[in-house]
Amino acid sequence: MSHGELPGPGPGERTHPDGRRNSQGIRIDPEAEAERSAERAVLSALVTHEPGVLAEISGLFSRRQFNIESLTVGPTVDGSLARMTIVIEEPRPGIDQAKKQLEKRIPVISVRELDGSAVQRELVIVKVNGDNPDQVNAITDMYDGQTLDAGPRTVTVEITGDQQKIDDAVDAYRQFGIRELVRTGYAALARGEAPTAQVSEPNQAPTEAQVATEEVTDD
Amino acid sequence: MSKRTPVARTEQDDGDGPSEHPDGETADRSEESGIETGAEAVVAGLESAGVEYLFGVTGGAIMPVYDALYEHEELTHITMAHEQGAAHAADAYGIVSGRPGVCMATSGPGATNLVTGIADANMDSDPLVALTGQVPTDFVGNDAFQETDTIGVTQPVTKYNIFADDEATVGNDIGTAWALANEGRQGPTLVDLPKDITQAETDQRPEEPSTPDTYDPPATAEAVMVEAGAETLAGAERPLVLAGGGVIKGEATEELATVAREFDIPVVTTMPGTGAFPQTDPLSQGIAGMHGTGYANMAISNCDVMLAVGTRFDDRLTGDIETFAPDAEILHIDIDPAEISKNVEADYPLVGDAGIVLEQLLRAMPGRPAAEAWREQCRTWQEEYPLDYEAPTDEPLKPQYIVERFDEATPADTIVAAGVGQHQMWAWQYWTFTEPRTWVSSHGLGTMGYAVPAAIGAKLAAPDREVVAFDGDGSFLMTAQELTVAAREGLDITIVVLNNEAVGMVRQWQDGFYGGRHMASEYPWVPQFDMVAEAFGAKGLRAESYDDLEETIQEAREYDGPAVIDAAIDPTEDVYPMVPSGGDNARFALNADQLEGL
Numbered sequence: 001m002s003h004g005e006l007p008g009p010g011p012g013e014r015t016h017p018d019g020r021r022n023s024q025g026i027r028i029d030p031e032a033e034a035e036r037s038a039e040r041a042v043l044s045a046l047v048t049h050e051p052g053v054l055a056e057i058s059g060l061f062s063r064r065q066f067n068i069e070s071l072t073v074g075p076t077v078d079g080s081l082a083r084m085t086i087v088i089e090e091p092r093p094g095i096d097q098a099k100k101q102l103e104k105r106i107p108v109i110s111v112r113e114l115d116g117s118a119v120q121r122e123l124v125i126v127k128v129n130g131d132n133p134d135q136v137n138a139i140t141d142m143y144d145g146q147t148l149d150a151g152p153r154t155v156t157v158e159i160t161g162d163q164q165k166i167d168d169a170v171d172a173y174r175q176f177g178i179r180e181l182v183r184t185g186y187a188a189l190a191r192g193e194a195p196t197a198q199v200s201e202p203n204q205a206p207t208e209a210q211v212a213t214e215e216v217t218d219d
Numbered sequence: 220m221s222k223r224t225p226v227a228r229t230e231q232d233d234g235d236g237p238s239e240h241p242d243g244e245t246a247d248r249s250e251e252s253g254i255e256t257g258a259e260a261v262v263a264g265l266e267s268a269g270v271e272y273l274f275g276v277t278g279g280a281i282m283p284v285y286d287a288l289y290e291h292e293e294l295t296h297i298t299m300a301h302e303q304g305a306a307h308a309a310d311a312y313g314i315v316s317g318r319p320g321v322c323m324a325t326s327g328p329g330a331t332n333l334v335t336g337i338a339d340a341n342m343d344s345d346p347l348v349a350l351t352g353q354v355p356t357d358f359v360g361n362d363a364f365q366e367t368d369t370i371g372v373t374q375p376v377t378k379y380n381i382f383a384d385d386e387a388t389v390g391n392d393i394g395t396a397w398a399l400a401n402e403g404r405q406g407p408t409l410v411d412l413p414k415d416i417t418q419a420e421t422d423q424r425p426e427e428p429s430t431p432d433t434y435d436p437p438a439t440a441e442a443v444m445v446e447a448g449a450e451t452l453a454g455a456e457r458p459l460v461l462a463g464g465g466v467i468k469g470e471a472t473e474e475l476a477t478v479a480r481e482f483d484i485p486v487v488t489t490m491p492g493t494g495a496f497p498q499t500d501p502l503s504q505g506i507a508g509m510h511g512t513g514y515a516n517m518a519i520s521n522c523d524v525m526l527a528v529g530t531r532f533d534d535r536l537t538g539d540i541e542t543f544a545p546d547a548e549i550l551h552i553d554i555d556p557a558e559i560s561k562n563v564e565a566d567y568p569l570v571g572d573a574g575i576v577l578e579q580l581l582r583a584m585p586g587r588p589a590a591e592a593w594r595e596q597c598r599t600w601q602e603e604y605p606l607d608y609e610a611p612t613d614e615p616l617k618p619q620y621i622v623e624r625f626d627e628a629t630p631a632d633t634i635v636a637a638g639v640g641q642h643q644m645w646a647w648q649y650w651t652f653t654e655p656r657t658w659v660s661s662h663g664l665g666t667m668g669y670a671v672p673a674a675i676g677a678k679l680a681a682p683d684r685e686v687v688a689f690d691g692d693g694s695f696l697m698t699a700q701e702l703t704v705a706a707r708e709g710l711d712i713t714i715v716v717l718n719n720e721a722v723g724m725v726r727q728w729q730d731g732f733y734g735g736r737h738m739a740s741e742y743p744w745v746p747q748f749d750m751v752a753e754a755f756g757a758k759g760l761r762a763e764s765y766d767d768l769e770e771t772i773q774e775a776r777e778y779d780g781p782a783v784i785d786a787a788i789d790p791t792e793d794v795y796p797m798v799p800s801g802g803d804n805a806r807f808a809l810n811a812d813q814l815e816g817l
Contacts, residue, residue, distance in 0.1 A: 004793040005810030008513055008604040011817065016805050017521055019545030025532070025563035027545065052382070056374055063375050093560060100557035106379040106399065109433050 024093045036091040040069070042114040042188050043099060046197040048107040049075055049082040056105060057084060066090060066098045070122075070185025081109070081199070085188050112190070112197040120188040124166045127156045128176040136176055143169040154179060252424040257386035258287035258417040261350070261410075264393025264425040266293055270321050272312060272679055273297065274305040276332075278325025279365060281352030283417035297679070297708065300700040302329050304672035306336020307698070310345045311659045311676030315634060317470070319346035319400040319408075320676060326352045327365030330411075331372065335666060338376040340407040342663025343491055344468055346400045347407040349373070350393075355415035356384060369411045378406035386416050390425025398428040403436030404555040405468055436554055440569035440576045442583075448550040448567035449583035455524035457546075457593040458484045461507070464491025464662070465529015465553060467655040469573035472496065475528060478577050482587045485597045487515045489530050490647060493658040498651050504597050508536040509798045510644040513604025513807055516798065518597050519544050520805035524588075526580075528552045529573050532562040533663060534801070542803040552576045604796070604809075606648050612765045615789040618642060618717045621768065622649040625687055625715065628772055633685040634659060634677045638670035638694030641723035644794045646689040668697030674712045675705055685776070686712040692745045693722040699751060705781035706756030713775045714757075714783045716748045719790040727793045731814045752783035762786040 022028050024036065047053050054073055061068050069087040076083050088098055095113070102111045114120070125148065128136055136155045140147055143165065149156040155176075159169045163186075170181065190196045254260050261284050265273070273296045277285045288296055299305040302324040309320030324333050330351040340347040354363040370382050379399050383389040389412065396408040452458055466475050472495050479486045479496065485504040486496045490511075496503055505512035507519050519525075525547040530536070537543040543563060551558075551565035552573055559568040569576050610617040622645050626633075635650055636659040637643040643660060652658055659677050661669040674688035695716045705712055726740040749759030758778040762771045762785070775782035796807040799817050808814040 003789060003791040004608065004795050006513070006604070006607055006795045008809055010809070010813055011806040014517065014805055015521060017546040021541050021543060021545055021563070023540060025540050025543070025560070027547075027564065052370060052374070055371065059374055093564075097557065097561055100559070104555065104557045106431060106434060 024091065026093070036093065038067070038089050038091050039095070040087065040089050041095045042118060042120060042186060043086045043088060043102065043111060044114055044188060044190075044197040045084040045086065045102055045111045046076070046109045046199060047073075047082050047084060048109065049080055050107065053082070053107045056107065057086075057102070060101055060105065061086075061088075061098070064098075064101060066094060070183075072185045072187055074187075083197070085186050087186050109199055110197040112195070114188050114190055114196065117191045118188045119191050120162055120186050121160055122163060122166055122186050123158060123160045123184045124170065124181060125156060125158050126170065126173050126181045127154050127179045128173050129153065129179065130155045132176060136173070139169070139172045143172070145169065252422045254390070254422050254424050255420065256283065256287065256417065257383075257389045257412075257419050257421055258283040260386065260390030260421055260423055260425055261393055261412065261417060262287045262291065262294065264390040264397075264428070265321065267425055268394060268397040268428045269318070270294060270397070273321050273323050274299055274308040274312070274676065275323030276300075276302050276305055276325070276329060278329045278352060280326035280354055280414045281323060281329065281350070281412065282325075283414060284323065284350065284352070284412060287417075297675070297704060299672065300703055301698070302332030303335050303668070304675075304698055304701040304704070306333045306347070306349065307339065307666070307669050307672035308676035308679075308701070309349075310336055310340045310347050311636065311673035312680045313340070313346040313405075313676075314659050315656050315677045315680035317346070317468075317656065319348045319397055319405075320680075321348045321350065321397075323350040324352070325365065326354055326369065327367045329365075330367055330369040334372060334376065335664075337373055337407045337409065339661050339664040339666045339669070341376045341378070343661070344405050344464065345407070346405040348393075348396050348400050349377075349407060349409040351409060351411050352417075353382075353411045353413040356413045357415070359413065369409070373409050376407070377409050378404075380409040380411065382411045383413065383416050386419035386421040387423045389416055389421075390423060394425055394428030395431065398430045399434065402430055403434070404465075437556070437571045438575050440552070440571040440579060442579070444567055444569060445576070445579045445583045448569060449580055450585055451548055451567065452482070452524050452526060452550060452580075453584050453586045453588055455588040456590060457521060457523040457596075458482070458588045458590055459504070459518050459522035459525050459547075460484050460486040460496075461489065461519070461525055461527040461530055462486055462492040462495040463489045463528060463530025464495075465573050466492055466495035467529075469529055469554065471528070471572075471574035471577055472655045474574045474577035474581070476500075478526070478581055481581065482584060483590065483594065484526070484588065485518060485594060487511075487518055489533070489536050490660070491662045492530065493647065494652040494655045497653040499653055504601070506647065507804075508533075509538070509800070510648065510794050510796065512606060512648070513796050513809070514597065514600035516796070516804040516807050517600045517604070520803075521596075522547050524548050524550070526550045526552070528577065529554075531558045534562075537562065538798045538802045538804045542805070550580075610765070616762060616765065616768065616786055618645045618786075618788045618792060619649045620765075621715065621717065621762070621786055621788070622646050622689065624769060624772055626650045628769075628776065629685050629687060632657060633687060634681060636660065636670050636673040636677055636686065636688040638688075638690040639665045639667045640691040640694055641719070641727065641792075641794050642689050642691040642694070642717040644724075645717065648794075667691075667694040670694060671698045671701045671705070671714060674714060675701060675708075675710060678710045678712050688712060688714045690714055690716050691723060692716055692718040692720060692742060692748070695748060696745070699748075699755070702752060702755035702757050702781060702783070709780055711779055712781050714752075714781065715775075716783065716785050717788050718745065718748065718785055719788050719792070720745050721790060724794070730793070731797075731799070731811065748783055748785035752781075752785075758782035760784045
């Protein structure tokens with residue numbers, strides 16, 4: 001006999017509900033619904049511009065196992081604020097959770113998920129072998145790129161665009177032999193009048209700093 | 220020597236002589252504020268937050284702050300034996316008082332020793348402020364003596380931390396840290412205090428503690444959601460309240476009891492929620508989770524609507540998420556939006572202050588659930604799955620019996636502290652908790668060694684109440700040195716070591732899941748804890764049989780100071796019920812055979 005044992009009907013003799021949840025804690029029809037698959041989301045976060053914030057946010061993503069594709073950060077017109085653009089790939093509950101975990105950190109002022117209509121850009125710098133400069137130029141023109149540096153052995157170009165365009169351009173440059181490349185990750189703002197993450201709540205009047213930010217970025 | 224210490228000053232200089240005070244030149248300027256240095260601003264910041272006690276250990280980089288405490292009347296510093304003890308004592312002070320406890324340590328090892336206690340507070344949302352010394356700012360990043368990147372190390376385990384880089388605002392940093400630890404979802408904060416900042420001249424008196432303008436924890440839940448949730452709850456056939464630690468932290472026990480009693484809904488509590496609802500109430504359905512009662516876990520598994528308040532659905536509570544309350548629509552009240560649908564989807568997310576949202580819900584309820592049959596079922600489960608044990612007097616002492624005798628002997632508002640392991644589970648299961656803030660334990664982090672320093676912090680927070688700490692032999696050995704603090708401060712606490720000469724919970728798992736291979740879990744070399752206690756200046760007692768147990772309990776309680784009972788318990792006793800890790804709550808094991816069958 002094991003010590004500490006207790007009386008009562010055993011596990012098999014107990015009433016048990018028929019329902020079930022999936023691994024995301026969502027009640028499901030046990031026979032029907034599959035788990036939700038990952039999707040891509042662009043999050044914009046306005047944060048206080050102070051030392052350690054980037055480490056705090058990147059640490060948050062890594063320790064909670066959120067899968068991020070890119071994270072960019074830079075100052076805004078208001079010197080006390082920085083904007084982060086984070087591309088995340090997670091099932092919907094994970095994206096929602098990531099937004100809430102971001103919002104919870106004290107230096108994060110606001111977070112907004114941008115929809116597909118948002119203005120999104122990434123920049124790539126590619127250094128290819130310079131054996132066929134004319135052909136390289138032709139491809140650079142095709143993708144509205146610019147040549148940044150051309151020498152006897154290498155040509156370095158920049159292309160700006162969305163992810164698909166950059167992927168395509170990089171593929172096209174492969175034929176020359178890519179020596180090195182660097183991608184910046186996404187920068188994004190909501191299109192038109194729609195606000196990106198901002199200092200005040202949407203129903204409040206925008207602050208001066210925020211108006212200034214928007215004026216500049218609209219250019 | 221000038222007041223502002225040259226940054227190149229070596230660590231060896233630190234212990235030499237008394238700290239210099241400013242000369243006449245600066246004294247004029249600071250007359251009005253009474254502040255002369257950054258360190259004094261730190262102390263003023265603590266004062267303006269109403270801090271009574273500091274739990275700490277001194278050291279090089281924090282010495283200016285200690286010096287500012289010299290001959291200080293309002294703040295009492297409790298010198299702990301180890302920084303981990305300081306953090307746990309402050310944590311327990313926070314749990315019992317409801318206000319942030321404050322711990323303090325030097326840079327480097329002082330700070331890293333605090334980390335376990337800070338992480339513990341973070342997991343349990345306990346209000347805690349940690350102050351750490353740091354090497355002078357010019358040295359930061361140079362791997363200076365006793366330098367650790369405390370901000371980096373503690374970032375994942377704090378609600379917020381601040382590197383104080385300006386003597387003019389360092390006092391405000393203290394207030395911000397205190398207010399953030401206290402407001403919204405409580406938690407630990409830290410201020411890292413470089414030595415040049417605390418030594419620098421400033422006459423800036425700190426402002427009242429306040430959170431940053433951008434920090435705005437929600438109070439009321441969305442009315443539409445409250446109404447929809449209320450309708451669902453009123454229409455439930457098998458309603459259940461799940462009360463978590465947030466009910467206690469949010470001071471919402473009365474509102475919770477009102478909702479439960481008004482609508483006749485059984486109440487289950489989580490481990491941190493212990494005391495959120497009196498276990499003597501007819502609607503109490505007990506404690507839930509891995510070692511919760513069978514009747515609580517049956518109610519959780521079978522309810523059709525769950526009102527969950529201030530809980531984060533920890534895996535020790537839910538077991539396998541796929542089988543957790545699988546039929547239940549869930550109303551989830553929490554002040555932290557990030558807890559909503561983190562582990563279990565909330566059908567009705569009710570983000571706000573627990574007490575306020577419960578009142579909203581109370582007003583919105585269109586009627587009472589027709590749940591007589593369900594309540595009857597809950598009572599049947601209570602009869603079917605009682606917590607029970609036999610205590611034959613010719614066998615070694617049963618730990619459950621010791622817990623029950625202590626419970627009987629002590630007043631209802633007695634504070635129970637515990638370490639982590641089997642003893643913790645027996646204390647939790649067999650004590651009858653009727654009041655909030657009487658169960659002081661390490662839940663989320665499961666920190667062995669919590670009990671002794673926690674009893675110290677708890678006693679200082681509630682000097683008029685009795686404090687009993689249950690500890691295990693393994694757990695006790697991790698922080699027993701803090702007894703020296705209890706003895707020095709004359710703290711009237713009783714520590715009961717339920718001694719089975721093993722890390723019992725690990726051994727139980729080894730028996731259940733590792734074929735009985737007792738690797739590193741048995742401690743046949745444990746010291747005599749009563750003698751250890753005496754050596755530290757506490758009263759040492761032994762309990763080895765049923766004959767003199769009650770006498771020993773009386774003697775320990777009556778002793779005016781810390782007393783330790785080394786209780787030799789039945790080493791074969793295990794903790795049941797048990798839901799194996801990741802198991803189905805409704806399939807809890809009542810004995811070892813059932814455990815193997817799962």
